Amino acid sequence: MQLTFDADVERFRAEFAAFLDEHLPDEAVAKERSRSSSDVPEWARRWQRLQFDEGWLLPGNPPEFGGRDATLVQQYVHLAELSRRRIYHSFNPQGVGIVAASLLSFGTEEQKHRWAVPILRAEITASLGMSEPGAGSDLASLRTRAVRDGAEFVVNGQKVWTSGAHDADVLLTFVRTDPDAPKHKGISVLMIPTGTPGVTRRPFGSLIARDDLDFNEVFFTDARVPLENLIGPLNEGWRVANGSLGHERTLLWLSFADRMDEFLHDFTPRGPLDRDAYATAVMDAHALRLLGSTALARASRGEEDTASISVLKLLGSEAVQAAAERALSSAGPEGLAHPARTAPYTHLHLESFGGSWFERYARSFAGTIAGGTSEIQRTIIAERVLGLPRS
Template sequence: MQLTFDETVEAFRAEFVAFLDEHLPDESEATERARSTSHLPEWARRWQRLQFDNGWLAPGYPPEFGGRDAGVIEQYVHREELARRGIYENFNPQGLGIIAASLITFGSAEQQRRWAIPILRGDMTASLGMSEPGAGSDLAGLRTRAVLDGDRFVVNGQKVWTSGAHDADVLLTFVRTDPDAVKHRGISALLIPTDSPGVQRRPFASVCDRDDLDFNEVFFVDVEVPAENLVGELHKGWAVATGSLGHERTLLWLAFADRLGNLVDEFEPDGPVQADQYATLIMDNYALRLLGSGALAAAARGVDDVAGMSVLKLLGSEAAQRATEAALDASGPGGLAHPGVTGRRSALNLEDVAAGWFDRYVRTFAGTIAGGTSEIQRNIIAERVLGLPR
């Protein structure tokens, strides 16, 4: 087992550290916070464009897409250095990590030029239209319809939980184009500009977002979408959907590991939780990092272990949830304090600083729901790791 990185990787790290030391905005520049996951303040647009131009926005992408064809180990180091400084990786995470990535994988050259590069450069933002009132985890149950009529699609239906849609320029929207096909077939992916006639976006509050709204319900009423906005093949959008959810799968565990590490530092032996809960948190943290390192090494060898990623997501998301719940229980009524009372939010980092434990506990449910619920992760583990029947 090799517990250190080779000289090439460390040279990559040193170059990135030098870039951050020279160019990273400070608090005096980052004066405006992003109000949603599809809103980019002007300073954030400049910072994203600078990263794109220097190949540091998404190092795993080719240079024409703001990267440098970096391997998975270098991508890990890139994220590690951002986490070390407490810097959020980007301020339109779905746009960069899912939608632009989907266009790089499945889109045409024209779609990449028109949509992917502007999203990556921060010239526009994008949101993901997947979930519906009757189709959340069961994406194949979606009912939003798109009928091909000559050189255009006509879209009718509704999406919900569409993060940042009210600030986005375009939605990557999954629609049913063949109602007679079996559930996982007959789905297509469309790029729908949010200023299209018939698109209505309604942001709504959550317990986590009382000041700035992020969630949206989106309605499509006879929305006309050019056929050239079809991403991938007609009726074969399931491949785009599963690719979208899997683009950052390999390193998703790292965000949970960073969260657990921060909690370990914050709790300390005489902190807000009992000794056995603190010990469990430490063990979960080590277990996640060791399992994640093994998965990282496998990925570097070209092994795509989807089921193993489910183990990491399940462990990381639920360990963070257990730890914050323990802190909430131990903190008593003071744990209910609102972040506006107990702290502030940094423009450089979307996490609340000194937030109340109730808010922090509730936010952990994003980890156990988004990107595949814990129940779905358990199904994958049961079938693909343990060999149990469906």
């Protein structure tokens, strides 16, 4: 395996690095922080808009949508450079990475320019309305209904875990439009402005973020949505969902690899047990990057390898969780309170993976749930890699 990049890829990386060196907002300008994953401070809107205009927001997109038709490997080094410097390219990650990407894949030209471009230019923000109290990883079990009434859909139901919904302008919402069809067949996707009468957003805290609210319950009570807000064909929402999550998952393993690197940076082995835990984390980190590089190479050749994404998601999320658990155990009672992070963060840097080792361990469960639970990933691997029967 060749773990180096061609000269054109390195030129691409150097050009992006030079852009960052020249244009990063200075700390005095960027004091205001985001309140949620759909709240973008004004300075961050200007920063995102500059990246869009220069083709650095999502380099794989065509220029009119904030990119420069970059190859998959170039997109990887773009993310790697952001990760190495630990900076955001957007403070509305779901809006840019999933909602706008889904609009570009499945929306009409009018919808792309009505919603995708404003999201990418940080003129509006967006959240993803997928999960429900009884439909998390099993999206096909969703019950939020949309019934056609003339030129509108009437929507009733509830979403939950909708990150940033209370600050979002629009929700990409998955609804059931044919209750008599097989559960994978009767789903559609609507773009619903959050100011629509009948839409109620209720933020709530979590074990880690009790005051800094991001999660939401969203209730739809006879909310009327124009037919023109349908994204993709009627009753073809399952295909849109797979495409939406595909945008999220393609290079998802990189975020887990970065967290493993952060863990290794912060964890100092002290005794035999600590050294064993540290060595295990080192091996997991190397395995994740090597398998990720293999999957990247396959994808860059146009080879479809859905199973490898599940393997990487499962390995990455559980490696992070196991590393945090071992570190917490090694730290003993001090791990409940004392900060584990040693490197400083500046204005544009990503939020730390946690504060204390306990907080890191608690946060790690999100990685084994969001984007498809570990149980779901094991099912995919069993069926598509090992060829085991569905029963």
